[in-house]
Amino acid sequence: MGLAKTTVPYEEITRALMSWYASNRRDLPWRRQRDPYAIWVAEVMLQQTRVETVIPYYERFLARFPTLQDLAAAPLEEVLKAWEGLGYYARARHLHRAAGILMKEYGGSFPQTLREWRQLPGVGSYIAAAVLSIAFGQDLPALDGNAERVLTRLFAMEEDPRRPAGRRRLQALAERLLPPGWAGDFNQALMDLGATLCTPKVPRCSECPIQTFCAAFRHGNPEAFPVRTPRRSLPHYDVTAGVIQDGDRVLIAQRPLEGMLGGLWEFPGGKVEPGESFEECLKRELREELGIEVEVLEPMMTIRHTYTHMRITLYVFRCRWIGGTLQPIGCADARWVRVEELDHYPFPNTDRQIVERLKAEGSKT
Numbered sequence: 001m002g003l004a005k006t007t008v009p010y011e012e013i014t015r016a017l018m019s020w021y022a023s024n025r026r027d028l029p030w031r032r033q034r035d036p037y038a039i040w041v042a043e044v045m046l047q048q049t050r051v052e053t054v055i056p057y058y059e060r061f062l063a064r065f066p067t068l069q070d071l072a073a074a075p076l077e078e079v080l081k082a083w084e085g086l087g088y089y090a091r092a093r094h095l096h097r098a099a100g101i102l103m104k105e106y107g108g109s110f111p112q113t114l115r116e117w118r119q120l121p122g123v124g125s126y127i128a129a130a131v132l133s134i135a136f137g138q139d140l141p142a143l144d145g146n147a148e149r150v151l152t153r154l155f156a157m158e159e160d161p162r163r164p165a166g167r168r169r170l171q172a173l174a175e176r177l178l179p180p181g182w183a184g185d186f187n188q189a190l191m192d193l194g195a196t197l198c199t200p201k202v203p204r205c206s207e208c209p210i211q212t213f214c215a216a217f218r219h220g221n222p223e224a225f226p227v228r229t230p231r232r233s234l235p236h237y238d239v240t241a242g243v244i245q246d247g248d249r250v251l252i253a254q255r256p257l258e259g260m261l262g263g264l265w266e267f268p269g270g271k272v273e274p275g276e277s278f279e280e281c282l283k284r285e286l287r288e289e290l291g292i293e294v295e296v297l298e299p300m301m302t303i304r305h306t307y308t309h310m311r312i313t314l315y316v317f318r319c320r321w322i323g324g325t326l327q328p329i330g331c332a333d334a335r336w337v338r339v340e341e342l343d344h345y346p347f348p349n350t351d352r353q354i355v356e357r358l359k360a361e362g363s364k365t
Contacts, residue, residue: 014178141177155173297319
């Protein structure tokens with residue numbers, strides 16, 4: 001069950017952790033300032049995304065939208081384009097929408113309470129606590145995946161931290177360790193320790209500043225933590241997409257603003273229904289989505305992709321428009337676009353591969 005509460009040297013653990021952080025903190029762009037806007041953008045980008053991936057996106061994003069006012073005033077499509085390739089696009093939509101709310105309802109200032117932050121689109125308990133502790137110095141623990149791993153190993157927690165009971169215990173332990181007045185540094189120290197030493201695989205326990213106190217290290221099984229309840233295997237779907245060209249122009253459709261990949265552009269198509277061929281699926285989807293009839297020609301490429309909740313195989317076909325009146329029935333918009341103009345539009349990673357293929361073909365001809 002880990003250490004008994006009466007035997008835990010909380011203050012010693014905290015001192016050792018903070019001393020290590022003072023000498024080993026990572027130099028990250030968002031740590032060079034206390035601007036709540038910049039810290040908020042960074043924390044949103046860092047959700048489910050590695051630091052080294054985020055840094056160039058973060059720097060480009062702030063160069064394009066340097067202030068809350070700039071972000072709120074920008075069209076959503078520009079924001080999505082700046083986010084292109086980072087994934088989890090709901091984060092960008094929520095960030096943009098929340099910026100508008102902050103400008104309209106808060107006069108461009110930032111909330112000072114967890115409750116107010118939690119009411120903003122896309123803001124959960126972690127982001128709210130991270131911004132309030134790092135930017136405003138409030139004594140709140142912020143538990144990302146790295147901090148979660150450190151604490152579950154430190155106390156050999158047998159509860160799954162993703163479940164309510166485990167989350168409550170983790171929160172209580174973090175609150176007990178948190179040094180008043182230093183919450184921002186404490187939270188970032190846990191993050192850095194988890195990112196650099198207390199890693200998911202092959203943790204570098206010999207270099208860890210709190211190894212002496214770590215129950216999982218004493219038991220010899222740090223990689224057994226955090227405990228995870230087994231998840232179901234990801235479902236797989238076959239999906240089709242049609243590349244319909246008219247001279248040097250190609251037809252693209254914008255996904256509905258709400259829902260998965262909302263607001264991004266794509267080559268129209270959809271999920272294959274049971275008993276349906278790829279060609280039948282593509283004809284049906286284009287009829288339902290755009291009101292047009294097509295002749296499905298030859299296969300163009302096959303793309304496999306994994307999302308957090310499913311896997312897909314995307315079958316891409318060249319098509320010829322043979323009838324019907326183009327209209328955005330099942331999508332937000334549809335446009336004929338020159339191939340060289342496709343780079344102006346935000347696409348998901350799968351469709352970006354189709355764009356690159358079309359550009360390569362255009363350069364050859």
